[in-house]
Amino acid sequence: MSKLVIVGTVAFDAIETPFGKTDKILGGAATFIGLAASQFDVDGAIVSVVGGDFPEEYLKLLADRGLDISALEVVKNGKTFFWAGKYHNDMNSRDTLVTELNVLADFNPAVPSAYKDAEVVMLGNLHPLVQLSVIEQMNAPKLIILDTMNFWMDNTWGDLMKVIAKVDVITINDEEARQLTKEYSLVTAAQKIMTLGPKYVVIKKGEHGALLFHKKEIFYAPALPLEEVFDPTGAGDTFAGGFTGYLAKSSDFSFENMKRAIIHGSALASFCVERFGTERLQSLSKPELQKRLQQFKDLTQFNIELT
Amino acid sequence: MSKLVIVGTVAFDAIETPFGKTDKILGGAATFIGLAASQFDVDGAIVSVVGGDFPEEYLKLLADRGLDISALEVVKNGKTFFWAGKYHNDMNSRDTLVTELNVLADFNPAVPSAYKDAEVVMLGNLHPLVQLSVIEQMNAPKLIILDTMNFWMDNTWGDLMKVIAKVDVITINDEEARQLTKEYSLVTAAQKIMTLGPKYVVIKKGEHGALLFHKKEIFYAPALPLEEVFDPTGAGDTFAGGFTGYLAKSSDFSFENMKRAIIHGSALASFCVERFGTERLQSLSKPELQKRLQQFKDLTQFNIELT
Numbered sequence: 001m002s003k004l005v006i007v008g009t010v011a012f013d014a015i016e017t018p019f020g021k022t023d024k025i026l027g028g029a030a031t032f033i034g035l036a037a038s039q040f041d042v043d044g045a046i047v048s049v050v051g052g053d054f055p056e057e058y059l060k061l062l063a064d065r066g067l068d069i070s071a072l073e074v075v076k077n078g079k080t081f082f083w084a085g086k087y088h089n090d091m092n093s094r095d096t097l098v099t100e101l102n103v104l105a106d107f108n109p110a111v112p113s114a115y116k117d118a119e120v121v122m123l124g125n126l127h128p129l130v131q132l133s134v135i136e137q138m139n140a141p142k143l144i145i146l147d148t149m150n151f152w153m154d155n156t157w158g159d160l161m162k163v164i165a166k167v168d169v170i171t172i173n174d175e176e177a178r179q180l181t182k183e184y185s186l187v188t189a190a191q192k193i194m195t196l197g198p199k200y201v202v203i204k205k206g207e208h209g210a211l212l213f214h215k216k217e218i219f220y221a222p223a224l225p226l227e228e229v230f231d232p233t234g235a236g237d238t239f240a241g242g243f244t245g246y247l248a249k250s251s252d253f254s255f256e257n258m259k260r261a262i263i264h265g266s267a268l269a270s271f272c273v274e275r276f277g278t279e280r281l282q283s284l285s286k287p288e289l290q291k292r293l294q295q296f297k298d299l300t301q302f303n304i305e306l307t
Numbered sequence: 308m309s310k311l312v313i314v315g316t317v318a319f320d321a322i323e324t325p326f327g328k329t330d331k332i333l334g335g336a337a338t339f340i341g342l343a344a345s346q347f348d349v350d351g352a353i354v355s356v357v358g359g360d361f362p363e364e365y366l367k368l369l370a371d372r373g374l375d376i377s378a379l380e381v382v383k384n385g386k387t388f389f390w391a392g393k394y395h396n397d398m399n400s401r402d403t404l405v406t407e408l409n410v411l412a413d414f415n416p417a418v419p420s421a422y423k424d425a426e427v428v429m430l431g432n433l434h435p436l437v438q439l440s441v442i443e444q445m446n447a448p449k450l451i452i453l454d455t456m457n458f459w460m461d462n463t464w465g466d467l468m469k470v471i472a473k474v475d476v477i478t479i480n481d482e483e484a485r486q487l488t489k490e491y492s493l494v495t496a497a498q499k500i501m502t503l504g505p506k507y508v509v510i511k512k513g514e515h516g517a518l519l520f521h522k523k524e525i526f527y528a529p530a531l532p533l534e535e536v537f538d539p540t541g542a543g544d545t546f547a548g549g550f551t552g553y554l555a556k557s558s559d560f561s562f563e564n565m566k567r568a569i570i571h572g573s574a575l576a577s578f579c580v581e582r583f584g585t586e587r588l589q590s591l592s593k594p595e596l597q598k599r600l601q602q603f604k605d606l607t608q609f610n611i612e613l614t
Binding site for chain 2: 089090184185186187188205208209211217218219220222225226227228256259260263264290293294297298299300301302303304306307
């Protein structure tokens with residue numbers, strides 16, 4: 001097993017979907033990543049910041065999953081990052097209603113000394129300079145995984161390029177891959193991204209699954225076809241967390257093992273969307289995950305003998 | 308091997324894409340279906356109609372693939388069905404510029420007597436009453452596969468429902484599945500369609516692959532990620548033809564074999580889009596198809612041991 005460092009937001013989310021709405025609930029990229037990765041009993045630390053308004057029970061919830069929260073800074077007189085959004089009827093698009101950075105505005109990440117030698121680093125969606133700072137604090141990680149989004153392409157292009165140059169894997173959605181490369185074809189986009197730094201490119205296509213690229217190789221994992229998506233919030237982070245957690249647990253960073261990691265990430269994401277926020281990840285059991293993985297096998301595996 | 312009856316259009320297409328444009332070239336649903344199915348050396352007959360303007364060389368081209376064209380009626384003083392379309396830059400949408408039904412307006416299909424005992428019937432996209440007439444001429448087919456489109460839902464709903472009630476498999480695209488059922492979720496849509504007649508539902512999602520539904524089972528086949536789609540015309544028909552041809556050749560209509568058939572259909576469709584019209588299907592060799600099938604295996608197969 002490899003040690004894992006997760007940096008990202010720990011936040012309050014308020015979500016409205018056609019199925020209902022929530023008050024402020026637990027959210028944030030590092031939260032979803034951590035909860036997903038902890039399904040594999042990883043030795044992981046969360047590097048993030050919250051305000052004095054962040055409930056003890058949420059901190060306990062993360063710690064109870066075996067996550068080290070010594071670098072989850074609590075700014076007593078500050079407020080936790082808050083995001084509110086409303087999904088449209090087709091669940092494929094949403095409006096952001098509120099973004100309050102709060103304590104995130106002045107966040108200086110500090111990797112715990114016990115985790116500076118971690119082999120795996122997961123950089124959740126955050127300002128590229130924060131991600132860069134985490135990379136610089138590490139000794140010699142074997143695998144750095146980056147998640148980012150269009151906001152940083154629009155506003156901090158140069159800083160983002162510096163981070164991209166230093167990572168092994170990037171996870172990004174299809175529209176962001178197109179924005180990053182000015183290429184419509186995802187195959188061409190992935191090839192371009194591999195010239196910027198990452199040796200592996202994961203393109204997330206939401207309900208249409210995810211593609212993993214490495215050199216000339218491509219692997220495709222579908223999303224589980226669902227009767228109903230209740231709340232998509234955190235699905236991408238859960239996917240990334242499952243991917244990362246599986247890799248950290250197995251300490252095998254080969255393309256073959258990344259295929260397995262992508263399937264585990266997809267399986268966890270399929271649970272995430274069944275309830276609001278982190279609810280389903282919190283209640284998830286190992287036998288449920290095994291059963292879901294069997295569904296992915298049934299969904300994708302076939303037997304064709306080639307001549 | 309099972310005998311196969313294919314009904315559908317044989318046509319002239321004029322196509323414009325960002326990569327170029329064609330004059331009138333060989334097209335039509337039955338043409339693409341036939342060319343794809345003939346990759347499996349099936350014993351198939353095409354039931355269709357063309358005008359006196361249809362070149363001998365096109366008839367010969369179909370006959371040379373081993374397809375029976377005795378029921379491909381030539382109306383000497385009529386004109387062949389003509390469609391012209393222009394694709395938008397993203398290749399995912401197109402405008403129809405011309406639709407001239409011509410001889411298709413009075414088409415009365417006549418299944419050759421040697422093929423009335425065929426086990427497999429492929430009803431390509433056409434007026435539902437023409438499809439119904441073909442079904443009624445058959446003795447006792449084991450597998451009837453229906454392709455249709457939104458035009459018939461808009462204009463001949465009642466007739467279409469009569470055909471749907473009589474078929475075993477329906478192939479339909481995602482938007483059409485939603486239109487047919489008023490359901491957004493494709494899982495729910497497929498379940499509803501299965502109550503209308505078909506035991507198997509294939510939902511085509513273009514560049515996002517295809518889903519096969521049967522009872523509670525689901526199988527997913529991706530489309531091959533391509534650097535460039537040159538011309539999407541006929542890809543759906545090629546997919547259906549590959550699916551049908553593989554099933555007819557193997558005479559195994561189980562869900563397991565339908566998985567293999569879907570992969571073969573997807574592989575053939577991935578060739579179709581590489582050139583204008585039927586060009587790539589005409590030049591396709593068996594080793595090329597085998598190599599492409601291996602790419603589909605590499606793309607989708609993984610090894611996860613479950614506990």
